[in-house]
Amino acid sequence: MKTPEHRRLLSSAAVIVLLAAGTVVWNACTPGSGVSVQESDVIVTIFNENTNFGALNTYILVDSIVHVPEDNSNLDRTHDKEIMRLVDSLLTRRGYTKTDTIQTPIPDFYVLFYATAQQNWFLLNAWPGSGWGWWGWPCCGGGWGWPGVGATYGFTTGTLAVTLISPAVADTTSTTIPYWTGAMNGVMDDTPQGVEARLERGINQMFEQSPYLQSTP
Amino acid sequence: MKKVLIPILILLAAQTAAAQTNLFTLQYNVSVPVSDMSDYITAASFRGVSADWRWFNIRKTHLAAGFSLGWQVFDQSATGTFQLDNGAVTGAQKRYLNAFPMLITGYYYLSTAWRDPKIYVGGGIGAYYMLQNFDLGVNRIEASNWHFGAAPEVGLQFPMRNSQGIVNVKYNWVNESGEGIAGQERGYAYWGLNAGFAWDF
Numbered sequence: 001m002k003t004p005e006h007r008r009l010l011s012s013a014a015v016i017v018l019l020a021a022g023t024v025v026w027n028a029c030t031p032g033s034g035v036s037v038q039e040s041d042v043i044v045t046i047f048n049e050n051t052n053f054g055a056l057n058t059y060i061l062v063d064s065i066v067h068v069p070e071d072n073s074n075l076d077r078t079h080d081k082e083i084m085r086l087v088d089s090l091l092t093r094r095g096y097t098k099t100d101t102i103q104t105p106i107p108d109f110y111v112l113f114y115a116t117a118q119q120n121w122f123l124l125n126a127w128p129g130s131g132w133g134w135w136g137w138p139c140c141g142g143g144w145g146w147p148g149v150g151a152t153y154g155f156t157t158g159t160l161a162v163t164l165i166s167p168a169v170a171d172t173t174s175t176t177i178p179y180w181t182g183a184m185n186g187v188m189d190d191t192p193q194g195v196e197a198r199l200e201r202g203i204n205q206m207f208e209q210s211p212y213l214q215s216t217p
Numbered sequence: 218m219k220k221v222l223i224p225i226l227i228l229l230a231a232q233t234a235a236a237q238t239n240l241f242t243l244q245y246n247v248s249v250p251v252s253d254m255s256d257y258i259t260a261a262s263f264r265g266v267s268a269d270w271r272w273f274n275i276r277k278t279h280l281a282a283g284f285s286l287g288w289q290v291f292d293q294s295a296t297g298t299f300q301l302d303n304g305a306v307t308g309a310q311k312r313y314l315n316a317f318p319m320l321i322t323g324y325y326y327l328s329t330a331w332r333d334p335k336i337y338v339g340g341g342i343g344a345y346y347m348l349q350n351f352d353l354g355v356n357r358i359e360a361s362n363w364h365f366g367a368a369p370e371v372g373l374q375f376p377m378r379n380s381q382g383i384v385n386v387k388y389n390w391v392n393e394s395g396e397g398i399a400g401q402e403r404g405y406a407y408w409g410l411n412a413g414f415a416w417d418f
Contacts, residue, residue, distance in 0.1 A: 030313045030350055031264065031292055042308035042354035049303050120355075157355060187355060209298050209305040 040157070041186035041198055043205045047212065051179040054216035056108040058099045059164070061088055065113040074117035074156050078192060079199055086200060087111060087162055090207045095215035102167070109164045109179055117158035117188060158188040160199065162206065180213060182206030240281070242269040242383050244413030248289050248316075252406040257349070258291045258312050265289035267411065271324065281324045285341050285368075289316040289407070311352040316405070318389060319344045320368060331417075334375035342367045345391045347405060351398050362395025364404070374415060381415040 047053075065080045088098060091111070099107050161183040169176040184202035188195065207213060246265030250258050267287035274280050291314040298307040320341025328335040345366040351358045372385025386409070393404035 029290065029315050029348065030311070030352075031290065032294070032311070035309060035311075035352075035355060039309040040354045042306065042356065044304065044306050046301070046304035155355075185354060185356070205307050209307060 037187045037190050037194070038198065041184065041202055043182070043184050043202050043209070045180070045182045045206055045210050047180045047210065048177050053179070053212050053214060056096065056179070057215050057217055058097050058105070058107040059091060059109050059111055060099055060102055060107045061111045062113065065115050065160075068114055068116040072115075072117055074119060074158070074188070075115055079196055080113075082196060083160065083199060083203065084113065086203050087113075090203070094207070094213055095217065097215075106167050109166060110169065112163045112165060114161040114163070115158065117156055119154055119156050121152060121154040156188045157185060159183060159185045160202070162203070180210065182210070238273045239418045240269075240271040240273065240283075240381075240415050241418065242271070242413055242415040243267075244269070244383065244385075244411040246287065246289055246409050246411045248291070248389070248407045248409045250291065250405070250407045253403065254314075254405040254407060257403075258293045258314055260291065260293040262289055262291040262407075264292075265409070265411075267318075267413075269322065271322070279326045279329060281326065281337075281339075283322050284343075285318065285320045285322050287316070287318045289318075289409075290314075291316070291407075306353070308353045311350075313348075313350040313352075314405070315348040315350075316389070316391070316407070317346040317348075318366065318368060319346070320366075324370075326374075332376045334373060336371070336373050338369075338371045340367065340369035340387070345389075345405075347391065349398050349403075358398045360396060360398045362397075362403075364391045364394040366391040368409075372411075377414070381417065382412075383415045384410075384412045386410055 061084060065077070065083065067075050088111075092098065099105075101107075161181060163178045163182075164180040165178040166176055182203070184199070184206065186198060186202070190198065244267045246262075246267055248262045248265055250261075265288065267285060269283060269285045271281040271283040291312075293312045295310045295312070296308075298305050318341070320343035322339065322341040324337045324339030326335050326337045343366065345364045346361070347364055348361045349359065366389065368387050368389045370385050370387040372383060374381055374383050376382075389405075389407050389409060391405040393402040395402065397403035
């Protein structure tokens with residue numbers, strides 16, 4: 001028969017266990033770390049501090065976006081023309097003039113485009129004690145106790161880079177530092193309309209956070 | 218009669234003292250970053266817990282000693298553009314800092330009457346394990362380091378129906394050590410306001 005002292009100890013122990021369990025469930029090292037597809041977009045711009053952007057005037061746009069690697073199955077060319085058209089338009093608004101010739105006169109800079117994408121996979125193991133994770137379902141023989149239970153999830157991330165670089169880059173014997181690079185990284189698992197809207201937003205942001213990108217003829 | 222009574226009284230006194238020489242506390246912690254730590258995170262943390270074990274001198278003097286373990290989660294989200302030396306970055310940021318203090322503690326109680334409310338002063342000294350995460354979009358940078366630290370504390374312990382209550386204010390000072398996510402040694406400091414229950418055994 002439990003004495004009042006035993007009951008007090010048991011109730012205290014129960015409170016302690018409940019509070020501790022609740023804390024473990026409620027706390028997490030990175031609460032709220034999930035991001036939406038839109039929140040995944042990151043736009044980075046880097047400029048060469050030795051560049052006088054005001055003194056640059058003419059540019060030539062390459063005719064295609066380079067996929068890295070060339071046969072990257074996670075990429076297609078659905079949005080290529082729109083990307084190049086938008087960059088062209090933004091450069092024109094900043095006072096730069098497009099030319100169609102690389103000689104006589106040589107343009108002040110080239111505009112290059114790169115794109116890459118990769119799939120990212122994650123495994124979730126609900127019972128790590130099994131030692132086999134989800135591969136072990138149903139787990140190996142007796143003695144291992146709980147079989148592994150898990151799930152996989154994955155997403156595709158992509159990066160688009162726009163680079164303004166000196167025509168000297170054609171000289172492969174020297175290293176040429178770009179004048180400016182704008183890059184956008186984000187999750188690509190979205191509708192075509194969603195991807196197009198985010199690309200437009202991202203490219204506009206590249207120029208918005210680069211106010212120095214302005215020709216002063 | 219005295220030959221029987223005196224040993225019995227001594228044993229009773231020892232048994233009574235032994236029943237009150239251990240105190241276990243479980244506390245909910247709210248913390249606010251200050252000093253250099255607020256350069257990384259400014260938001261207060263409402264996700265904290267700590268557990269203390271305190272041994273009281275069997276002669277019922279004012280002193281207690283023990284150890285303390287804790288876990289505090291700081292998190293803060295931000296959007297917008299931040300400038301670099303030669304560029305800028307725009308994206309959804311999520312900043313996290315997990316603090317795990319592991320301290321040896323000592324306290325001085327202003328009163329030894331066990332069932333009366335009593336103020337105490339003291340604190341702990343020991344190690345802090347700090348886990349720093351910085352998320353930008355789906356990209357994460359992480360750094361974890363061990364630090365030396367100390368936590369002075371002043372509090373109030375008071376009787377409740379089947380246990381005791383405890384509230385205290387604590388200042389956590391964490392020495393610079395290791396490399397943070399920016400590649401530099403970093404220290405931390407945060408105030409804690411804590412409240413919880415205590416059980417004596």
